[in-house]
Amino acid sequence: MNINEGANRIINILERNGYEAYAVGGCVRDTLMGKVPADWDITTNCMPDDMIRCFEDYRIIETGLKHGTVTVLIDGVGYEVTTYRRDGEYTDNRHPDKVTFVTDIASDLSRRDFTINAMAYNPKSGLVDLFGGREDIENKVIRCVGSPDKRFSEDALRILRALRFASVLDFSIDKTTSDAIFAFKDFLDNISKERINVEFTKLLCGQRNVDIIREYFDVICVFIPEMKPMKGFDQKTRWHIYDVLEHTLHSLDNANDDFIVKMTMLLHDIAKPHTFSMDDRGGHFMGHQARSAEIAREILNRLRYDKNTTSAIVQLISEHDNRFDSNPKKIKRILNKLGPENGKRLIAVQKADNLAQNPEQVRNGLQSIIESEKIMDRIIAENQVFSLAQLEISGKDLIAMGVKPGPDIGRILQQILDDVIDCKIENVKDALCSEVLKYL
Numbered sequence: 001m002n003i004n005e006g007a008n009r010i011i012n013i014l015e016r017n018g019y020e021a022y023a024v025g026g027c028v029r030d031t032l033m034g035k036v037p038a039d040w041d042i043t044t045n046c047m048p049d050d051m052i053r054c055f056e057d058y059r060i061i062e063t064g065l066k067h068g069t070v071t072v073l074i075d076g077v078g079y080e081v082t083t084y085r086r087d088g089e090y091t092d093n094r095h096p097d098k099v100t101f102v103t104d105i106a107s108d109l110s111r112r113d114f115t116i117n118a119m120a121y122n123p124k125s126g127l128v129d130l131f132g133g134r135e136d137i138e139n140k141v142i143r144c145v146g147s148p149d150k151r152f153s154e155d156a157l158r159i160l161r162a163l164r165f166a167s168v169l170d171f172s173i174d175k176t177t178s179d180a181i182f183a184f185k186d187f188l189d190n191i192s193k194e195r196i197n198v199e200f201t202k203l204l205c206g207q208r209n210v211d212i213i214r215e216y217f218d219v220i221c222v223f224i225p226e227m228k229p230m231k232g233f234d235q236k237t238r239w240h241i242y243d244v245l246e247h248t249l250h251s252l253d254n255a256n257d258d259f260i261v262k263m264t265m266l267l268h269d270i271a272k273p274h275t276f277s278m279d280d281r282g283g284h285f286m287g288h289q290a291r292s293a294e295i296a297r298e299i300l301n302r303l304r305y306d307k308n309t310t311s312a313i314v315q316l317i318s319e320h321d322n323r324f325d326s327n328p329k330k331i332k333r334i335l336n337k338l339g340p341e342n343g344k345r346l347i348a349v350q351k352a353d354n355l356a357q358n359p360e361q362v363r364n365g366l367q368s369i370i371e372s373e374k375i376m377d378r379i380i381a382e383n384q385v386f387s388l389a390q391l392e393i394s395g396k397d398l399i400a401m402g403v404k405p406g407p408d409i410g411r412i413l414q415q416i417l418d419d420v421i422d423c424k425i426e427n428v429k430d431a432l433c434s435e436v437l438k439y440l
Helices: 005-016 026-032 048-054 105-110 133-139 148-154 157-169 175-183 185-190 193-204 209-215 217-223 225-230 244-253 259-267 288-302 307-319 328-355 359-381 395-400 407-421 429-439
Strands: 021-024 041-044 059-064 069-074 077-083 085-087 099-101 119-122 126-129 277-279 282-284
Touching: 005 021, 005 041, 005 048, 005 069, 005 077, 021 026, 021 105, 026 119, 026 133, 048 059, 048 069, 048 077, 085 105, 105 119, 126 133, 148 157, 148 175, 157 175, 157 185, 157 193, 157 209, 175 185, 175 217, 185 217, 193 209, 193 217, 193 259, 209 217, 209 244, 217 225, 225 244, 225 288, 244 259, 244 328, 259 288, 259 307, 259 328, 288 307, 307 328, 328 359, 328 407, 395 407, 395 429, 407 429
Parallel strands: 041 077
Antiparallel strands: 021 041, 021 119, 059 069, 069 077, 085 099, 119 126, 277 282
């Protein structure tokens, strides 16, 4: 294995001082898979206080000294170095009540979550793989170290980590591990929403996101219970060939790599079961866009997504059925409302949504979306006017013309923008100033 220069230096320093040291965990897994690790962790039989002495010539951050971890900075990069340890009881289903430092690598590896993360490597002694992690990588399997029941009851976040690894790495989950995931899924209630956010975001962006959500839907519903009514809900309309959940998953499968688009697809029709009505023409979902946006906001706030992410997703859900009909004026107005970034995302959302519907009914709609995308790209590339910032007149100009500061400024500028978008007037300052007089 090729080992990172900084990690190798740390191992050499510890060995020169008489200690064992190994690269451990995800960096070993990624290297065996031919990937470049995002970071390198080191494990050692050196006690925390002795570590500080060994690295006295380096900057050290006492990251978690009571748990045996320090961060050593080498060339500005942080490397976590942790003493071999055995974990005590996990009474909160997340963190060990105490840790005991041990002197052998086997005890340390035996406490880890999955076999693929329980390998260590030293350039001199080679790979330490006591639980079949390398074989599981070759077979593309996620399997717990030891008893899955014990691993998940210790730390319920491992449930989501198993799903995340399966999604991101395109692995399957060992049956015994899978059975334990379902058995202990309600323990996720004990996990902080911030931690769930991190793992679920990675899961959603993984290669197998749709398969994992479909197979482990009951697990996902522990922290997004609002999704439960979607499963098996017949839409009873010629526009759809799937129930609400399957339509959602097919649309997610058609989404691009943008997390905001993916989350939008997951939640865009979440209110359909609550807005369903039926007449002789079939099923209807009046107002489901606005209601889905409301539910999405509640979910995203609960899972601690940041305001910008939440706002973008809620906007996209609200507008996901707003069709442009290849109309440049409509497209400019949506760009004015959402901005270019979310405007382009809306096109991606509508494509993914369309491709998950009845192909016999929506083929023409897809062509319209594609044409609208071309028009939107041209509007943006040519800097055609769709926002107040692009007008050759500003609030200062209006004040100079005698308009009192206040809400009239915004109202008049918006009217001027509408006139420019409607091609009633050119975006030339003299012409715009003349137009202002009509609204005074």
